[in-house]
Amino acid sequence: MKPFIIGVAGGSGSGKSTVTEQIIHAVGSENVTIFIQDNFYLDRSNLTMEERNRVNFDHPAALDWELMRKLFDDLANGVPIQMPQYDFTTHTRKAETVTIAPAQIIVVEGIFGLYDETMCNHMALRIFVDTAADIRLMRRMKRDIGERARTLDSVMEQYSKFVRPMHKKFVEPTKEAAHIIIPHGSNKAALEMIVSRIQTVINGHKINLNHDMFFEEE
Numbered sequence: 001m002k003p004f005i006i007g008v009a010g011g012s013g014s015g016k017s018t019v020t021e022q023i024i025h026a027v028g029s030e031n032v033t034i035f036i037q038d039n040f041y042l043d044r045s046n047l048t049m050e051e052r053n054r055v056n057f058d059h060p061a062a063l064d065w066e067l068m069r070k071l072f073d074d075l076a077n078g079v080p081i082q083m084p085q086y087d088f089t090t091h092t093r094k095a096e097t098v099t100i101a102p103a104q105i106i107v108v109e110g111i112f113g114l115y116d117e118t119m120c121n122h123m124a125l126r127i128f129v130d131t132a133a134d135i136r137l138m139r140r141m142k143r144d145i146g147e148r149a150r151t152l153d154s155v156m157e158q159y160s161k162f163v164r165p166m167h168k169k170f171v172e173p174t175k176e177a178a179h180i181i182i183p184h185g186s187n188k189a190a191l192e193m194i195v196s197r198i199q200t201v202i203n204g205h206k207i208n209l210n211h212d213m214f215f216e217e218e
């Protein structure tokens, strides 16, 4: 059976992981596999620490798309994968990988979750988590200083130099590809809708809508 693939995109700190965790909690972890795009940041061990700190991690070119597409394809075709692991404190790929088994539901999560057209075409449900920039920045400061060994100055500099402009250029426009835009981040009503949609499909009660009721997709 083909998996039900969900894309969860949105800016850094918008609440993507939270929405993903809530979906998993609601439908049962045994039914879901998460495909976290953050694992595909390119390894920067060839650079000095000073050089690594100046990399634009918010440009799509910062990710290993070739590997990502290959592993996404495998998982979508029911093949287990070796998921790379990334260290945000050193900007490097870890030596170890984690085995990820396919599941009935696959959630692709990341700022570029809806960026790749081919991957998007496999997604039966595309979600964009839309949270105000000031809230996202506050969350990011807390996380990056607490968990990613960054300083307040470095977070602010990275945000104004890279995160903000790249969000506008590459992340925000992918909202266009979404079926559902969740305003203000995770909320109960949105989640209920998403989960009910998933349950309808995976429990086999797929609703066959009359296509005449809808506008042509562009």
Ligand SMILES: Nc1ncnc2c1ncn2[C@@H]1O[C@H](COP(=O)(O)OP(=O)(O)O)[C@@H](O)[C@H]1O
Pocket: 010, 011, 012, 013, 014, 015, 016, 017, 018, 019, 139, 184, 185, 186, 187
């Ligand atoms: N709707 C919400 N209300 C309040 N806090 C939230 C909400 N959604 C997420 N958060 C918090 O914001 C922070 C970032 O959320 P997270 O899901 O990790 O974002 P992302 O994966 O998009 O970077 C976390 O500490 C999380 O608990």
Ligand SMILES: Nc1ccn([C@@H]2O[C@H](COP(=O)(O)O)[C@@H](O)[C@H]2O)c(=O)n1
Pocket: 011, 012, 013, 038, 041, 057, 058, 087, 088, 090, 091, 092, 110, 111, 163
């Ligand atoms: N070495 C790196 C790699 C990425 N980032 C930042 O991570 C953000 C995306 O992850 P979220 O969990 O916040 O969605 C992205 O905005 C990059 O700037 C980094 O700081 N260092």
